[in-house]
Amino acid sequence: MPARVPEAGPVALGDVVRELTSRADPRRLRRDVEILADGPRSRTRAPGAMLRAEAHVAAELAAAGRPAGRQPFDVRWRPGSTDRRGHRALPLRFRLHPRLTGANLLAEPPAGVRRPTVVVGAHLDTVDAAPGADDNASGVAALLEVARLLGGMPNPPDVTFMVFDMEELGLIGSRFAAQWLRRNREVTGMICLESVGYFTAEAGSQRMPPGFGTAFPRVATAVRSAGLRGDFTLLVHRRSTRAAAALWHGAARATEPALPCVTLCDPRPQGPLGALAGLAVPALAHLDRSDHAAFWNTGIPALMLTDTANFRNPHYHRPTDTPDTLDYRRLTAVAVATAATVTAMIPGVPPR
Incomplete structure (x- = not known):
């Protein structure tokens, strides 16, 4: 994911962050989460709620100047996972799906489809019986705020917004989307917003999966030295998105408060070999637990932003994953940093 660092360096990026912050509104994100997380939403288990959530997302994107269309898919015999509720960290609760019919939402850049684009994506569905405020109404709310912030710029960057279906069934919607984009669009990279709204300063609140300290000693040391406090955003990237990750990190530092x-660099290569390595090494498999992995496996550079879900949030995949548990000030900062990053990633959009 090539990234254009602003000519004036960190000061210019900080100016972008400050300008976006002046227009961002945590109350909008809270409203989005409250509307989306009024109950479970699923194409297979709660289709009515899923349609209502779709309608809200489409209306908000249209109001931001990014009208979205439905991208239906009908797939057969797809390996995936179950969407039954459960708090255990299971990267792949295997299930073979004979047939699944769903739809992603796709909002393309106003400039059309001929220029390179960056995709900002989040999944809309939940597991059974969970309202999914953090997983993943938080990600969708952040995406909507990014669309609003970019829509207020005089020269909006060529960003494509995608809201994915059936992530909880095994990345079904994003796998379809990544393959379609690979064939039909020039995508320079993808940013995935996955469970980005739960933060706590309580010491010992942050956990790590087995083997994580051995696989990623630098990251484990940083988390432990901060008292295992779950007050940070984890940014997972690969070598292809190192520059974009540095931009996002810089933008996050420029928010007020910071x-x-x-940051965690996944050492695997793009494509199928990286996916196979994840199946073989459990600590790596945890890095594949959202829609960015579908883009990695298709060869499209991607990065994921997350609060680490079940390794921090006690409400993960439970009925208690409700809007009142989220930190909307920090969730707004995630949206601002993401919007600032994409303005610097795409050539021809000067920092303001």
Whole structure:
């Protein structure tokens, strides 16, 4: 994901962050989460709620000047996972799906489809019986705020917004989307917003999966030295998105107050070999637990932003994952840092 660092360096990026912050509104994000997380939403288990959530997202994107269309898919015999509720960290609760019919939402740049684009994406569905405020109404709310912030710029960057279906069934919607984009669009990279709204300063609140300290000693040391506090955003990237990750980290530092960020570089290659390595090494498999992995496996550079879900949030995949548990000030900072990053990633959009 090539990134254009602003000519004036960190000061210019900070100016962008400050200008976006002046227009961002945590109350909008809270309203989005409250509307989306009024109950479970699923194409298979709660289709009515899913349609209502879709309608809200489409209306907000249209109001931001990014009208969205439905991208239906009908797939057969797809390996995936179950969307039954459960708090255990299971990267792949295997299930073979004979047939799944769903739809992503796609909002393309106003400039059309001929220029390179960056995709900002988040999944809309939840597991059974969970309202999914953090997983993943928080990600969708951040995406909507990014669309609003970019829509207020005089020269909006060529960003494509995608809201994915059936992530909880095994990245079904994003796998379809990544393959379609690979064939039909020039995508320079993708940013995935996955469970980005739960933060706590309580010491010992942050956990790590087994083997994580051995696989990623630098990251584990940083988290432990901060008292295992779950007050940061984890940014997972690969070598292809190192520059974009540095931009996001810099933008997060420029928010007020600064949003703590821990970066983790996944050492695997793009494509199928990286996916196979994840199946073989459990610590790596945890890095594949959202829609960015579908883009990695298709060869499209991607990065993921997350609060680490079940390794921090006690409400993960439970009925208690409700809007009142989220930190909307920090969630707004995630949206601002993401919007600032994409303005610097795409050539021809000067920092303001």
